[in-house]
Amino acid sequence: MFFGEYTYKVDEKGRAPLPPKFRRQMKEGVILAKGMGEKCIAAYPVAEWKRLSDSLAAKAVTPANLRRLNRAIFGSAFGASLDGQGRIILPFSLREYAGIGDTAIVVGANNCVELWSEGEWQAEKKSAEEQASEIIESFGA
Amino acid sequence: MFFGEYTYKVDEKGRAPLPPKFRRQMKEGVILAKGMGEKCIAAYPVAEWKRLSDSLAAKAVTPANLRRLNRAIFGSAFGASLDGQGRIILPFSLREYAGIGDTAIVVGANNCVELWSEGEWQAEKKSAEEQASEIIESFGA
DNA sequence: AGAATTGTGGGGAAAAGTGGGGAAAAAGGG
DNA sequence: CCCTTTTTCCCCACTTTTCCCCACAATTCT
Numbered sequence: 001m002f003f004g005e006y007t008y009k010v011d012e013k014g015r016a017p018l019p020p021k022f023r024r025q026m027k028e029g030v031i032l033a034k035g036m037g038e039k040c041i042a043a044y045p046v047a048e049w050k051r052l053s054d055s056l057a058a059k060a061v062t063p064a065n066l067r068r069l070n071r072a073i074f075g076s077a078f079g080a081s082l083d084g085q086g087r088i089i090l091p092f093s094l095r096e097y098a099g100i101g102d103t104a105i106v107v108g109a110n111n112c113v114e115l116w117s118e119g120e121w122q123a124e125k126k127s128a129e130e131q132a133s134e135i136i137e138s139f140g141a
Numbered sequence: 142m143f144f145g146e147y148t149y150k151v152d153e154k155g156r157a158p159l160p161p162k163f164r165r166q167m168k169e170g171v172i173l174a175k176g177m178g179e180k181c182i183a184a185y186p187v188a189e190w191k192r193l194s195d196s197l198a199a200k201a202v203t204p205a206n207l208r209r210l211n212r213a214i215f216g217s218a219f220g221a222s223l224d225g226q227g228r229i230i231l232p233f234s235l236r237e238y239a240g241i242g243d244t245a246i247v248v249g250a251n252n253c254v255e256l257w258s259e260g261e262w263q264a265e266k267k268s269a270e271e272q273a274s275e276i277i278e279s280f281g282a
Numbered sequence: 283a284g285a286a287t288t289g290t291g292g293g294g295a296a297a298a299g300t301g302g303g304g305a306a307a308a309a310g311g312g
Numbered sequence: 313c314c315c316t317t318t319t320t321c322c323c324c325a326c327t328t329t330t331c332c333c334c335a336c337a338a339t340t341c342t
Binding site: 083 | 320321322323324
Binding site for chain 3: 008009011012013015017019020085086087
């Protein structure tokens, strides 16, 4: 389970630290992918990634469908591992996609970790909070 | 179950004591989050927080919906644990949000503990009491 | 009144954030 | 095919922050 919001520098080599509390769960390796829909980078522990991609594949009805899905999911994914300091290297293409420059906001989102640029995160955070309070108000907590 | 109202100093390191009676229930760790709607800090025992976040997540209808909810709920949460003196460290961002300076009002609120600034607490207390008596009068107690 | 517990403060050790250098591997050109 | 150049990756080092422990004063309980 990941939670919390952290701000880190991304150095010239494209390295971003992960919060120490996340590292133990990431030790077996990480899969980096484009955030689906949102302009962010999603980092999954390998085990969780497998779970997700399997459950998605199970929903593909035709073989052609499945091939497409596999391309979309695996094509844009990168494997990464932590260095001795607990950092991961963010491929340039993903940084570009998420608009991440020299600062990254690292957000724990339950089953995955998301990396955002400052600007995109501010916007997303606001609308996510609004949506959350709607749900809370209407359903009760 | 938490109840009672206590006043404590918050020291320069941002540490606030919890009432001794609360400590046993908090020993396994605490999750700190913004009070929803109100300008306070909410502290949940981990078990209770899991219960809450699970029941909320179950109410998200679409995947995109769920991701947003996860961001809002998990992203704004902090893990904390008691030190040897029974204190927790309040992150600066939460103290700022709740307007807590060097004094915190610690309030037991049944399933969680809330931390308030003096000013906000006075206002909230007043309106809460008025509303409570209305509810009691209309339903019978 | 004495003893234990609690509120409050501070100091020191350990860990985390950040940056850079050098070896190994990969890529490219002669 | 080999040598050169570039890139990748791993390790080291420094600074700052965090965390844990100790200590004293005040209060409560017996």
